[in-house]
Amino acid sequence: MSHTSHPSRTKILDGALHLIRSQGYSGTTIDDLCAAAGLTKGGFFHHFRDKEDLAIAAAGHFAQMAERLFAEAPYRSLPDPLMRLLGYVDFRVALLRGSLPQFTCLLGTLVQEGYQTHPAIREACERHIGAHAAEVAKDIALANDYYLPDAEWSAESLSLHIQAVIQGSFVLAKARNGPEAAIECLGHLRRYLELLFHYPKPEEETHVI
Amino acid sequence: MSHTSHPSRTKILDGALHLIRSQGYSGTTIDDLCAAAGLTKGGFFHHFRDKEDLAIAAAGHFAQMAERLFAEAPYRSLPDPLMRLLGYVDFRVALLRGSLPQFTCLLGTLVQEGYQTHPAIREACERHIGAHAAEVAKDIALANDYYLPDAEWSAESLSLHIQAVIQGSFVLAKARNGPEAAIECLGHLRRYLELLFHYPKPEEETHVI
DNA sequence: GACTCAGTACCGACTAGTTGGTACTGTACG
DNA sequence: CGTACAGTACCAACTAGTCGGTACTGAGTC
Numbered sequence: 001m002s003h004t005s006h007p008s009r010t011k012i013l014d015g016a017l018h019l020i021r022s023q024g025y026s027g028t029t030i031d032d033l034c035a036a037a038g039l040t041k042g043g044f045f046h047h048f049r050d051k052e053d054l055a056i057a058a059a060g061h062f063a064q065m066a067e068r069l070f071a072e073a074p075y076r077s078l079p080d081p082l083m084r085l086l087g088y089v090d091f092r093v094a095l096l097r098g099s100l101p102q103f104t105c106l107l108g109t110l111v112q113e114g115y116q117t118h119p120a121i122r123e124a125c126e127r128h129i130g131a132h133a134a135e136v137a138k139d140i141a142l143a144n145d146y147y148l149p150d151a152e153w154s155a156e157s158l159s160l161h162i163q164a165v166i167q168g169s170f171v172l173a174k175a176r177n178g179p180e181a182a183i184e185c186l187g188h189l190r191r192y193l194e195l196l197f198h199y200p201k202p203e204e205e206t207h208v209i
Numbered sequence: 210m211s212h213t214s215h216p217s218r219t220k221i222l223d224g225a226l227h228l229i230r231s232q233g234y235s236g237t238t239i240d241d242l243c244a245a246a247g248l249t250k251g252g253f254f255h256h257f258r259d260k261e262d263l264a265i266a267a268a269g270h271f272a273q274m275a276e277r278l279f280a281e282a283p284y285r286s287l288p289d290p291l292m293r294l295l296g297y298v299d300f301r302v303a304l305l306r307g308s309l310p311q312f313t314c315l316l317g318t319l320v321q322e323g324y325q326t327h328p329a330i331r332e333a334c335e336r337h338i339g340a341h342a343a344e345v346a347k348d349i350a351l352a353n354d355y356y357l358p359d360a361e362w363s364a365e366s367l368s369l370h371i372q373a374v375i376q377g378s379f380v381l382a383k384a385r386n387g388p389e390a391a392i393e394c395l396g397h398l399r400r401y402l403e404l405l406f407h408y409p410k411p412e413e414e415t416h417v418i
Numbered sequence: 419g420a421c422t423c424a425g426t427a428c429c430g431a432c433t434a435g436t437t438g439g440t441a442c443t444g445t446a447c448g
Numbered sequence: 449c450g451t452a453c454a455g456t457a458c459c460a461a462c463t464a465g466t467c468g469g470t471a472c473t474g475a476g477t478c
Contacts, residue, residue: 006452006453008453008454022325022326023325023326024233024234024235024321024322024323024326025233025235026233026234026235026236026322027235027322027323027326029436029437029438030437030439031436031437031438039455040454040455040456041438041439041440041454041456042441042442042443042453042455043453043454043455044454045438046452046453046454047453050438050439051438051439100324100325101325107384108321108380109321111380111383111384112233112317112318112321112322112379112380112383113235113236113318113321113322114233114236115309115383115384116231116232116309116310117231117233117236122383122384122386125384126384126386129381129384153396153397153400157393157396157397158397160381160390160393160394161374161393161394161397161398163377164374164377164378164380164381164391164394165373165374165377166377167376167377167380167381168373168374168375168376168377169373169377170321171320171321171376171377171380172338172369172373172376174320174321174324174331175316175317175320175324175331175334175335175338176335177324177331177335181369181373182373184362184366184369184370185369185370187362187366188362188366188367188370188401189370191362191401192397192400192401195401195404195405196400215426215427217427217428238462238463238464239463239464239465240462240463248428248429249428249429249430250429250464250465250466251427251428251429251467252427252428252429253428254464254465254466255426255427255428256427259464259465260464260465
């Protein structure tokens with residue numbers, strides 16, 4: 001944010017991303033984080049006030065990484081907003097290849113665990129999820145203007161639904177210990193979007209993947 | 210399961226339902242559970258081998274409650290399987306009225322936090338979520354047979370998608386500290402189902418078993 | 419019908435280890 | 449020098465789990 005992030009700080013945050021996503025927030029100890037970053041307690045508490053401070057910073061770190069990832073994704077350069085929207089879903093499917101702790105969402109994990117006991121963490125997660133959804137909502141709004149000028153649902157509402165499907169598919173992937181079910185869920189999500197926007201158009205028979 | 214559940218045991222399980230859903234699994238201590246049930250440590254460990262044993266029992270307890278709740282819900286007596294399916298979604302919307310720790314899913318919370326560190330808990334959650342999804346899938350299969358005999362997706366796949374939307378909407382509700390967004394998500398889910406099954410039918414008035 | 423005796427349900431003090439966090443020290447560097 | 453950064457040592461609080469003991473119940477038995 002303000003000053004350029006110190007390498008040690010970044011190391012701790014990177015470790016937190018992996019550890020919290022695989023063990024949860026309470027399940028991750030500060031010693032775990034220190035070990036992962038090759039530091040000792042003194043170093044840790046130089047960079048973070050307390051554990052909650054780290055969690056909030058980790059949420060920000062995660063959101064920043066995601067922002068870059070999606071901003072630079074190839075689908076972003078498609079000219080049609082509807083194609084970008086479908087491209088977003090396809091891109092998320094492609095992300096479901098790595099190991100579970102890698103593709104899972106830190107924000108969802110954090111908020112599910114601490115929405116009551118750690119209000120500040122909850123607030124941070126809400127903010128970052130909202131920001132990401134708002135990014136997606138831009139394309140939805142454009143597609144709406146063009147294809148469905150009198151849709152009865154708002155762009156924001158649909159973009160939140162998309163986030164819900166993604167978050168829920170992560171839960172399913174964790175429960176089933178593999179991404180297959182999650183991939184099928186995103187398949188249904190894509191079908192929903194196609195049905196909503198009447199894509200592909202009946203007359204212009206396009207070859208779809 | 211085997212012997213009739215002792216009242217104290219049930220008290221602990223009921224407390225666990227509420228506590229784990231609002232504080233998470235690691236965030237809930239055995240002392241918390243004892244206090245909620247009006248017991249002491251000795252009593253707790255008389256009924257449960259260890260904390261993980263309790264979590265698995267709580268998952269079963271939750272699933273059993275849910276099974277009863279949905280089995281006795283009014284929409285179950287509708288004659289048309291598609292109406293029952295839409296009724297299920299509407300019923301879930303109606304459930305989103307209570308406070309967050311009340312309507313949230315214990316299985317999702319547990320699995321999100323401990324899918325890696327507690328394989329036995331993960332497995333229990335997978336089983337119970339699967340069982341619930343299978344129940345919903347029955348109506349989907351019936352509706353498919355009647356309305357869409359050559360659908361390209363399986364009943365199981367759609368029922369898992371429905372579960373994903375529900376789980377994801379819980380995450381969203383926690384992040385936003387209120388059920389409004391979750392309700393809208395289920396609205397989109399309902400619209401998807403309507404589009405899939407071409408409901409309501411434009412021309413003919415339907416009345417079938 | 420008093421008398422074991424086994425089993426269930428529970429208590430509460432205790433322990434061994436862990437946890438988040440503090441205090442102090444050392445060092446490199448401008 | 450002072451400031452940024454990191455190591456060492458430590459603590460008080462907490463945590464899961466143990467253990468010996470208590471109260472009560474019910475089934476057998478003489």
